[in-house]
Structures are given as structure tokens and as C-alpha cells.
Amino acid sequence: MQHCFTYGSLMCEDIMSAVTGARSRFVAASLDGYRRQPVRGQAYPGMVPATEACVPGVLYLDLPASAWLRLDRFEGEEYERRQVVVRLQDGRTETAWTYVFRPGYAARLVDGEWEFERFLRTGKARFTAQYVDSDALEGDGPA
Secondary structure, eight states: OEEEEEOSGGGSHHHHHHHHSSOOOEEEEEEEEEEEEEBTTSSSEEEEEEEEEEEEEEEEEEEOHHHHHHHHHHHOTTEEEEEEEEEETTSOEEEEEEEEEOGGGGGGBOSSOOOHHHIIIIIHHHHIIIIISSGGGGSOOOO
16 A cells, blocks of 8 residues: 555546546645646646645555556556655655656646646546546556
8 A cells, every 4th residue: 555646637536536446535745846737738737856846736545556557557658656755734744656757758748837726627527538438547548
């Protein structure tokens, strides 16, 4: 059982549980030393190392082993799983896995900050139809 820090579409509990096939407890968290940016033509973001930056997100606690293969497949080749230390709202820290955008795909990132609230308003329905309600869970999907 290990924790997973999410910062994009997987912050939505319904999407996360559809992808992982499991429901997990979750708490708000943030990750220092990274930034999240929009991916060109997509509703989801990519996260890359960035000094002096911080990414807000959701920490899913104690994911079952069966969730990780599903997450790896869903994230696809654009992302690599990396272990990080996240900060909880009460100041405590936890070690977790997260998915970082691979440097080889950096040209797909758009300048600026990806906004979760905008995703909820304008991108979630399209994202869900494209990657969650389709066969994408069996193949490669995005973060």
C-alpha cells in the first residue's frame, strides 16, 4: 500500500476510482519544486521540476497494489512515476508516488499554469468521455 499524489484530472475522485478500480481516502496536499502546465490540445496538465514553484493537489492514501499497473498504463509514455515528498495542510509530510512529464515531451507543454477549476468547468466532461468512458483505460491515457 502506497500513496499517490495527483495534480490534474486524477484529483477528481470519480476519475481516480474509475482508473484505479479502487476507492481510497484522500487529503489535500502540495508538492514543492514542481509546476504544472497545460498540455497542448488537451484538458490535462503535465508536471515538471521548477525551483521556487509549488503544485497543489490531492494525496490518495494507501492505494492497493492492483492500482499501480492501471495507473502506469493510464498515464502512458508521456509520464514517468517518481517518488516525492508532499506537504499536507497541517504541515506534516508524506512520501508518495506521482507522475512527472518526461523531458522528451516538453515541447507539448504550453506556458502558463493549468487551472483545476477551469478543468472542472470546461474540460472534465470531454476528458471523461475521451479517456475514462472509453477503452482508454485498457491502453494509454493521460494524467
